[in-house]
Amino acid sequence: MNNFLSLHYFIPEFILLLNVFCLFFSSEIKQRHLIKIRQILLIVSVVTFVALNLIRWFDHPCGLFYNSFVHDPFSNMFSIILLCVFLIFELPELWKYWSSGYTNDLLQKLIILTASILLLEANSTIGLLLCIGLIYIGNSIIMNRFSHLNTDNSQITVDLTIQILLFGLLFFGFSIVYGFTGSLYFHTAQLPAAALLESPFNFCFLTLFLILGLGLFGIILPFRTLHEDHHQTYHVKYYGSSYFLPFIALFGSLIRILNGIFPMIRNYGAVPGEYMVFVIGLSICLIAGANFYYFKKKTINDLFVISLIIHYGLIISGLAVFTKEALTVSIYLIISTTIILAGIILLQKSDKISTQSKLIKTVFYLGLIGMPGTPGFTGRFLLLRALYNGGVSLWLIVLIIISILPIIYFYTVEIISLHRIKTVHPGIKILPVPAFLAFFTILMVIYWEPFIQLITKSLVFFN
């Protein structure tokens, strides 16, 4: 059935697309009143997007275009998260757009935002690959725009090649999914529990492709963008919404696919031990690898990169048990990590350290350390608890804990050196966005129960 009647549920996405087209076709327009209309349209779109998503957050799930795209509380929650992340990173860009009507790369970033939201709603292999393609193309254009800032253009070629390779990996992964299930739709691709138990290694293999394909965006790209880059502007500009939006969306998409393939949320306890050990092992390897990388290169940028990877490692360990509890905490952790890293990245723009920025940075660093009283601690504690309650052996949990010890030490050293830097008092303006993010970080701890409950309540998928 072509469920065309639910089209009105996708109004937010359509108006975002409308903005993209408006920006694209009117890029040459110089008339003041037309620019004003374009600006107002963007603001109205963002407000409508938030309002509609909030109103329809917990509405009954529905599908569109033969269920290729779906609208459910899960996608709704992630859409709001993505929009917030977009606003956090692009507020200066949007302000520039509002005041002068001119922007360099807002169009590409809007494409990435829209594609990321659609990616979360994609319920079929075709829809998903289309959205990923859109994201990669948007990213390639942004990379290309900044290529002139780089002395070494080969980096851009490497980045693009990696994106193509990831796309290939994903394609291969979905071929296996199709081979197993005979369906291109995720909600109908449920595997019989018996098959799952009979061939757990095949599932490990499949998960590997999916995690690598969807997750390598979060692993390799930060290295590529920072590894050989000596130009500060390039990575600060790039390492923003255009990176974090796909990162979060791909993770959300991974949950949707796995939920469709493995009927685990419905049948608690159906997770085979081999699969569990495999995913935890993968997560530990990721964390350990990142730590070793930092031992080799000890720059502050590398520390941010490895902390993202380490947190990604922790987050995917939640997929090992695939219980509601573990998924909820994984999502909580990805939100808190994004907020903290966003705050740090925005603070990095300023070379000078004022007393206030020192304080805000300390709050963020403590969050990444996992100090009690920060979302880092709450997230990790709840995650370990969820893993243990989900049946992961104590030894594996001990290994996870051991693997995250080095990053705690690295950040502690960073806090100490931060407090040894002489502060600059006059003339340093405190960025309002990092200050707000620091406040929000604290809020996430004080009210973490409502946060967790909201995420748990949103874990309703189209079926």
Place this chain on the structure above:
Amino acid sequence: MGNHLLLTILGLPVLGTFILILIKEEKSSVLKTISAVVTGLQLWIVIQLITNFDKSAGYLQFVEHFSWINLLNIDFVIGLNGINLLFLILSTVIFFSTVFISWQLGNRQKSFFVLMMLLNSGITGLFIAFDLFLFLMFYGISLFSMFLLITLFTSKSENINNGYFGIYALISFCLITIGILVINNQSPLSGFNLNALARNPEALMNIQTGGFFIFLIGFLLIAPVVPFHTWLVPAAGNSIASVSILLLALFSKISIFGILHIVIPLFPQSSIQFALIFGILGLVSILYFAFCVFSFPQYRKIVIYFTGFLNAFIYLGLSALLSIKHQNLDAALTGLNGAVIQSISAGLLIVIMVLLPKIRRTAQDRTPASGSNRWAVMFMMLMVLLAGIGLPGFLNFIGQFLCLSGAFHMLSTRIFSVIALLGLILVGVQFFKIIRSSIQVTNEFDFTTDLSEMSNEVIIVAVILIALLLLGIFPETVLQMIDRSVYSLIEYITVI
């Protein structure tokens, strides 16, 4: 406020931390005044708690119980029994003293007072928490703030050595986290309420041995006990006097509190079964630290090792748990009472020991023209050293005597008590040498330490000495406070 004394005593340093963060670094007098007011108010509340504490009751008092995180059945439970109260008194006195000792602290005053207040929040919370999750939170805060204090207030070249403390603290925190996760997973009771878990001993019956060792090693890692003591000298040896006091006098007591508060009530069977481990740890530490005290000529190192020496008696006292096996409850009561008293007396004693070089300098600086004043300071210095040896009449003597006496009751630990006396002799000889050196002003001992940061030391030492002396002469005051709680604990273990 009368009804929420515990909530207030916990809330004050938390509030103090936030206020101190907002004050500019240049306003040092405001920073110091706020710290003094906060710790002073805490001291006043502790006095209120002591006066209102029902000594004849073994149950929890001043309980504040709120439902905190319904999702995980985590409650905000704080309360006091006799044991907790003594530790709370110790922490309040030490924090109050530290503010005045650090009055002339040179640079980075803001960092110091903020971190000290954070540590105050952590340790105060830790001593009154009756929910495992709450305990873990305060434990983490205490470890982290102590680590930052040690690292920030030491010479930069020594930072690599402070890494030891960081690693030990990290592993300790991880082990306690794992332990709490195991308890939460294995217990049929959902939630982390310590009292509820302790009231249902069968809930943790299948993880008695595992849980016992996870928590025990977790706590021992931050204790100055052989073989986990390697962080002690690098951490305390290079930091300023105030940080040394916080570390040696207070922080080193967290482990023993953890054992009394969590390990023994939750794992009673294993605590009795493996009580000999406490005895062995105690004896080995007594001998090792006594030998170190005996062989080092640097006063600073002597104090550090002396901390380990005093702490070791606590573990020897805990070995008296073994006598519960043979229904000798009196011996266990003596040992545990000794352990608690020794924790408190050791804490107070270390504060005055750290301040001794300044007292010595003050005594030397006084000209003969000032007459009796000089001799008063000299007398005070002698009393500090005599209290250190464990002179009868001081609380330290009572603590050590009860610990040795508790261990002496059982045949298997009797030999430990006898051998431990050898350690006392070694320390005694060294302390007499220090006394001789101090009176004759010889160069036998190196008293080098940064004295510029210390202030108000004469008043603080005098007050603590008088307190130790009075409590030593009238130990009943302390014993009455803890006796019911310790007895209830032993009674509970015996029933199981």
